[in-house]
Amino acid sequence: MFQHALLNEIVAFIAVAEYGSFTLAAASMNSTKSSTGKAVKRLEEELGLKLFNRTTRSIRLTEEGKIFLDAAKHAIDTINEAKLLLDARKDEAAGRLRVNLPIGIGRDVVKSLPIFTQTHPKVSIELSLSDRFEDAIQGEWDIVVRIGNLDDSTFIAKKLCDTKRILCASPEYLSKKGTPKNLGELRNHDAILYRLHTGKLRTWMFQESNNEITEMTPSPLAVFSDGRSFIESVISGLGIAQTYDKALNSAIKNGELVELFPESAIPGPPVNALIPSGRAMPAKTKAFIEFLKEQLG
Known part of the structure; x- marks a missing residue:
């Protein structure tokens, strides 16, 4: 002893x-x-x-x-x-908070972190951006944010917001290749696709005027399996891509990207904050979840 x-x-x-x-x-x-x-x-x-x-x-x-x-x-x-x-048990948020975010959403959250740290100066943030599901279930994260539900009983999901799947391209690409006038013309354009963690390509999906869903898998000019390269390639003018609106909010707002056929966007899965089960939720965790809701909402 x-x-x-x-x-x-x-x-x-x-x-x-x-x-x-x-x-x-x-x-x-x-x-x-x-x-x-x-x-x-x-x-x-x-x-x-x-x-x-x-x-x-x-x-x-x-x-x-x-x-x-x-x-x-x-x-x-x-x-x-x-x-x-x-x-x-404390009313004031304090201590270290470890957060894992998907890359697309995380880019915008990082830019907004000063808002949180100014409001909660006693919380220190350790933040990691990753699209890998393995990273979500490994490591001792206080909050893991993912689009869609993570099938793991060790987490409790707190919904942050809904998403849409939108089609977008950069102004430079559209000035060079022209803006498609209808969905059919998309097959004549350079497509950028995203490879899911399952190994499958994420198809393009659209809602027609009769509310039916059309699915399309264009022949890709390029395929990316990480969110950072995928988003940067679209912003750089490589081609047209479809992804979740919450990953592109700031890029569209500041004119880096243009949304195409917004009337055909379909609802996507929710964005969830995943909290380890079996623990009381500290004030710092509650505060950051509210911050995420404000930023994503």
């Missing part, structure tokens, strides 16, 4: 194990390499075990170190869960 709490030493040990470097671990904790090394040494002395095999070129966990790392991380997670419960 520990003679002392040694919480700081345990945190230092976990950081060194995760970063594989005393220098990087120290930087992550705003500490020094020397202090971090001494903290790990104190922990080893308390345990009476060697946690790392050190050479001039590498640092590797011993077998005992691997066993202790799992137990230490579990203990820290338990402490963090308790802190989350305490945060939920």
Whole structure:
């Protein structure tokens, strides 16, 4: 049994194990390499075990170190869960908030972050943009935003807004290739398609005047599987593309893109904020969800 709490030493040990470097671990904790090394040494002395095999070129966990790392991380997670419960009791939003957003929507949210940070100065944001569903279910995110529902029982979905699937192109492309006068003329234009995480191409879909849905898979000039390249290619004038309106709000508003055949746009899936289940929702999480609703709505 520990003679002392040694919480700081345990945190230092976990950081060194995760970063594989005393220098990087120290930087992550705003500490020094020397202090971090001494903290790990104190922990080893308390345990009476060697946690790392050190050479001039590498640092590797011993077998005992691997066993202790799992137990230490579990203990820290338990402490963090308790802190989350305490945060939920606070009226004021504060603390670090980890958010994962799809790239298209995330581009606009990043631009609006100063609005949130000015209103909630005690919240620090760690934000990542990714379209990969794997990134949504891995990692300890406080909020994961996705278009459509993520079939994972470890999350609770909070609807942020609805979407439309719209067709768009840049003014430069339209001045060079001409503006299509009807849906049939789209087959004569350069099409940009998006490859879904399933490997399938996302088809173009339109609503006719009789409310029937028409589906089209044009021969693509280019195919992209990440939102950043996909959107930038359309803005750069590569061709015509169809995607969700919430990913293009600012680009259309500032004139970088032009919406084509808005009367034929069809409803898309909702945008959801996914929250880990089994936790009380802290004030910082509630505040950011309200911020997202305002920005996307």
